[in-house]
Amino acid sequence: MNIITKVVSYIIIIFIIISLNFFLPRMMPAGPLSGLTSSDKTVLEQYTNYMTNLMHGDLGWSTSKNAPVWDVLMRSLKWTLLLVGTSTAIYVIVGILSGAG
Numbered sequence: 001m002n003i004i005t006k007v008v009s010y011i012i013i014i015f016i017i018i019s020l021n022f023f024l025p026r027m028m029p030a031g032p033l034s035g036l037t038s039s040d041k042t043v044l045e046q047y048t049n050y051m052t053n054l055m056h057g058d059l060g061w062s063t064s065k066n067a068p069v070w071d072v073l074m075r076s077l078k079w080t081l082l083l084v085g086t087s088t089a090i091y092v093i094v095g096i097l098s099g100a101g
Contacts, residue, residue: 022050 026043041049053060059069 018051018054019047022047 023043026046057070059073061067062069062072065072
């Protein structure tokens with residue numbers, strides 16, 4: 001499988017995942033998201049706005065943090081990188097020591 005086929009496959013998979021992320025809450029008969037997803041716009045108009053906003057880097061608004069999603073992600077990034085970096089360093093050191101012994 002050449003690189004172009006892989007890239008196209010990944011783009012299609014990402015598009016499907018993003019679309020499912022949009023449509024699944026709207027397909028639920030009722031639930032905690034019903035108040036958040038109701039709108040005067042049609043589902044097609046909502047989907048078009050959703051995809052357009054994503055293409056422009058607008059990830060939306062976090063209802064739990066009452067802030068833009070991008071800001072919430074950036075605030076959490078430093079701690080995530082610290083945890084991942086620390087755990088990576090530990091398993092590399094332990095792996096080298098256990099493999100050398």
